[in-house]
Amino acid sequence: MIYLDNAATTFPKPQNVISAVNNCLKKYSANPGRSSHKLSQKASEEIYLCRNKLSEFFGADSPENVVFTTNCTTAINMVLKGVLQPHDHVICSSYEHNAVLRPLNKLSAYGVEYDIARVFPENPTSTVHSFEALIKNNTKLIICTHASNVNGVVLPIKELGELARRYKIKFAVDAAQSAGVLPINMKEMNIDYLCIAPHKGLYAPMGTGILISNSDIQNTIIEGGTGSMSKLPLQPDFLPDRLESGTVNLSGIYGISAGVDFVKSKGVGNIYQKEFKLISRVYNAFSKIPQIKMYNHIFELGKTAPVLSFNIDGKDCEEVGQALNNMGVAVRTGFHCAPLAHKTIGTEEQGTVRVCPSAFTSDLDIDYFIHSIKMLIKT
């Protein structure tokens, strides 16, 4: 199977990630931060090492700001429901995933207002102006995706961070599609909250998520045992314990740690360039096929993540996905849990076929995929 569904989760995982997870389950699988025995302390040390790695990798203020969650959606919920109060206003982009939109919709029932800023893929300055025009006296937060999971449009995160800082508004970034692929530095980009899906660009196992919180989160959405301050009925007021109740996914965290090592060994810039080169080959080939419509409004190094959405004239996207599956190619079809992004690109009725390479995708894989699409058009 040629796997081009890496925007959903990367596959295969690197050997060092598989070994780290195996090793953890075989040798060190004790509950961290709860006991005084050696195994528990070893587990705690490994988690701390992983926090340190992630803190350094993403430019966090300190390792305790790194919170492990079950997925990126949980991290986003923790931010939105932890920061926003009734009568607060929040601005998101027109490319948001349901991970952002659905919590906002829920919060709107409790008096939180939200507006959607239009994104201009070819003009980052206009995108920033679009956000700025929506700022009100009660705007507390700007939240946006770093890169669209539908067509790879990259938002001007640094400039939006500067805007948020200028107006003293908190800034949250959904980096589900970008962490490990595009450079991210929270300090340089003025990011207060960074939400990450490590099973994608960091090549970790699924069932893992990360929230890096450089600013306060007032409310918690989950409370419980943290292994600390256990005689008190109140949730601890310090990170990561405040947001990390219950036993963490130790083997998953071992996988994240190894995944970061893998990405660092390759280099984020090199991974991005390789993947962009591969997706560019698809883009260039498809540009010459009149029956194919692509939805990447801009296709430029640095402005597009390696994600491409398309349709074939007269064929339903599901039909294309099934046919590709029969030919041994895995892609994602439909609405990608991002109906707003599809509305933005004009595909809210039909959806699209989405392809995304990884660090393991080869030129031959891409050749076969292009060939399969050509065959499909002929039938």
Add this chain to the structure above:
Amino acid sequence: MDKNIINSGSITYALRGRDVLRNNGCKAYMFRNSGKSAVGCGYSISTNCSKQDIERILQKEKVKYISIVSGEET
């Protein structure tokens, strides 16, 4: 030689405190305290560093702790 115990509410702060003290030339190791304190379970650091040095180093590195006590592990 001084022997001080730094009580921390969080294992993350205890580990960071231990590393910060070691990086500043102190001997330091972390252990789980027995939870006899008012707040319950937690982790502590045993160090040969003086109280003044501990306060200075941990404050500079923004490592939170609950208390510093001199003497044996609790």
